[in-house]
Amino acid sequence: MQVVSDTAGADLGAAEQAAREFLLALGVVLDEDGLEETPARMARGYAELLTARPFRLTTFPNDEGYDELVLARDIPIRSVCEHHLLPFVGVAHIGYLPGERILGLSKLARVAEHFARRPQVQERLTKQVADWLGHHVRPHGVGVVIEAEHTCMTLRGVQATGSRTITSTLLGTLRQDPASRQEFLDLTGVHR
Numbered sequence: 121m122q123v124v125s126d127t128a129g130a131d132l133g134a135a136e137q138a139a140r141e142f143l144l145a146l147g148v149v150l151d152e153d154g155l156e157e158t159p160a161r162m163a164r165g166y167a168e169l170l171t172a173r174p175f176r177l178t179t180f181p182n183d184e185g186y187d188e189l190v191l192a193r194d195i196p197i198r199s200v201c202e203h204h205l206l207p208f209v210g211v212a213h214i215g216y217l218p219g220e221r222i223l224g225l226s227k228l229a230r231v232a233e234h235f236a237r238r239p240q241v242q243e244r245l246t247k248q249v250a251d252w253l254g255h256h257v258r259p260h261g262v263g264v265v266i267e268a269e270h271t272c273m274t275l276r277g278v279q280a281t282g283s284r285t286i287t288s289t290l291l292g293t294l295r296q297d298p299a300s301r302q303e304f305l306d307l308t309g310v311h312r
C-alpha cells in the first residue's frame with residue numbers, strides 16, 4: 121500500500137530563535153508572562169500549518185461498477201498563502217466519477233490536507249488536488265471546488281471583510297460533458 125508523505129522536518133529551535141528576533145524587530149515586548157513562550161508557540165504553530173500528515177493511499181476494486189458521482193462536500197481547508205504566510209481557510213468540495221477503482225472516502229480529505237499544508241495559492245491547491253486524484257485513482261472524471269477566505273485580504277491590506285474566493289478544476293467527463301459538469305456544480309452548491 122502506497123504511503124503518501126513529504127514531511128520535510130522543521131528545525132523548531134532555529135524557528136523559535138528566528139520568531140523571537142522577528143517579534144523583537146516588530147517592537148513586540150516578550151518579557152511578560154503571556155508572551156514569554158510565544159516564539160516557541162509560533163514555531164510549533166507554523167510547523168503544524170506547513171506539515172501534512174502522511175497517509176495511506178487506499179483504493180478498492182469497483183466490483184459493483186458504481187458509475188455515479190462520489191462527492192465529499194465541505195471538507196475543511198486550512199492553508200497559508202505563499203505571499204504573506206497568513207492563513208486562508210474555507211471548504212473544499214471534491215468529487216470523482218469512479219473507473220475501475222474507488223478511493224477510501226477519507227482520502228479525499230487527506231489529499232486536500234496534503235497539498236494545503238505548504239505555502240500555497242488557492243488556484244494551485246485546487247489543481248494539485250484534482251490532478252493527484254486523476255493520476256492516482258484513474259477515474260472517469262474529477263471535480264474540485266474550493267471556497268476560502270484569505271486573511272491577507274480580509275484582516276489586513278484591502279480589508280475586504282467577508283470576501284470569499286472560489287476556484288474550481290474539472291477533469292475528464294466532468295469537464296467535457298455539460299450535464300455531468302452541471303450536476304457536479306449543483307451538488308457542490310456552487311452555481312455558476
Ligand SMILES: Nc1nc2c(ncn2[C@@H]2O[C@H](COP(=O)(O)OP(=O)(O)OP(=O)(O)O)[C@@H](O)[C@H]2O)c(=O)[nH]1
Pocket residue numbers: 201202203240241242243270272273276277278
Ligand atoms: N491569485 C492568488 N493571489 C493570492 C492568493 N493569496 C494571496 N494572494 C494575493 O497575492 C497578492 C500579493 O500582492 P502584493 O502587491 O505583492 O502584496 P501586498 O502589497 O501585500 O498587496 P495587498 O494585499 O493588496 O496589500 C495580493 O493581491 C494577495 O491578495 C491566492 O491564493 N491566489
Ligand SMILES: [Zn+2]
Pocket residue numbers: 201202203204205206270272273
Ligand atoms: Zn496573502
